[in-house]
Amino acid sequence: MSIEDVADKADVWSEAIKKIIKAITAAVVALIAAFSGVTMLWSGDDDPEPVRIETEYVGGGNTFGPQCSQLMSTIEHTWTEQQWSVWEQLRKSMGC
DSSP states (O other): OOHHHHHHHHHHHHHHHHHHHHHHHHHHHHHHHHHHHHHHHHOOOOOOOOOOOOOOBTTBSOOOOHHHHHHHTTOOTTOOHHHHHHHHHHHHHHTO
16 A cells, blocks of 8 residues: 555545534534424413512602613712703603
């Protein structure tokens, strides 16, 4: 056997191994996709109902939803007059 023959066989083996690796990778990806699809079909979990957070704030006994609750929790007593006016505009536009 000459060096050229050995090099040719090495190239053939290298190409064969690359094809095998590609085939195995494709099979693994297909298995993962099939498993994901089956679990999505079987999950049967319904989306939870949105939760209405009812919180009372000091200004009055009003209740408000999650967005208003989040807005109310941003109050900083060290705000400037301009910051308070922006907050008030947001509060009014959200109906809080």
